[in-house]
Amino acid sequence: MEDDVQWELARVDQRASKDILPTKDNLCRRLVLDSSICEACGDAIETSGHVFWVCVVAHEVWDLSGICFDTVGDRVHEFQQFQDSLWHLKFGQQVDKELLGLVCIVAWCLWSTRNEVRLGKVRPQASTIFQKARYLLNEFQTTNLKLAKLVHDENVQWQPLMDLWFKVNVDGATFAQSQTMEIGVLVCDFVGKVEAKLSKCLPLPLGPLENEAKAMEEGI
Numbered sequence: 001m002e003d004d005v006q007w008e009l010a011r012v013d014q015r016a017s018k019d020i021l022p023t024k025d026n027l028c029r030r031l032v033l034d035s036s037i038c039e040a041c042g043d044a045i046e047t048s049g050h051v052f053w054v055c056v057v058a059h060e061v062w063d064l065s066g067i068c069f070d071t072v073g074d075r076v077h078e079f080q081q082f083q084d085s086l087w088h089l090k091f092g093q094q095v096d097k098e099l100l101g102l103v104c105i106v107a108w109c110l111w112s113t114r115n116e117v118r119l120g121k122v123r124p125q126a127s128t129i130f131q132k133a134r135y136l137l138n139e140f141q142t143t144n145l146k147l148a149k150l151v152h153d154e155n156v157q158w159q160p161l162m163d164l165w166f167k168v169n170v171d172g173a174t175f176a177q178s179q180t181m182e183i184g185v186l187v188c189d190f191v192g193k194v195e196a197k198l199s200k201c202l203p204l205p206l207g208p209l210e211n212e213a214k215a216m217e218e219g220i
């Protein structure tokens, strides 16, 4: 999943969970809009619960999802706000992570579609919205699987140096007032004997990360 999409998804979930999404209901409360009626159905006040669960558009997408809400609790549609539904699913019904993930992503797709339509785009079919949600969920799971495998495979742990290898320790410090940096290097052999040492002052006002990189370059 692209980083910006993933970030946006987390942001929508967080804002939904705090009920600070700019739904028409919330915008009316803040006197930004005069009407809080949902534009998709023209039938009810647009709360987050309405956008994500009750609206006819949401119903069509959830029907396509195949998620049987009767088995996870039919009270899920009764909640006025999305965060209450999530709490009910997670703690009341104890649904698994994957289902909860799909629910959040479908909700995000419903919200982003709602925003695009408000900006003048044509409302897509429910099947298109759901396909996008499935695609994003698959991509998210694949990415996380790769990351989890990578972390597992690294199996990082301390090991003694192999014979005839050298270990280079470096460190650097920046001095803002004099706009300089100082670096120190210590080279030890495979039995721990110091073979070389170096300290150096450079007229470079580098940041902490660049400082470490420069020290490593000098050390090598």
Ligand SMILES: [Zn+2]
Binding pocket: 038, 039, 040, 041, 042, 043, 044, 050, 054, 055, 056, 057
């Ligand atoms: Zn509606």
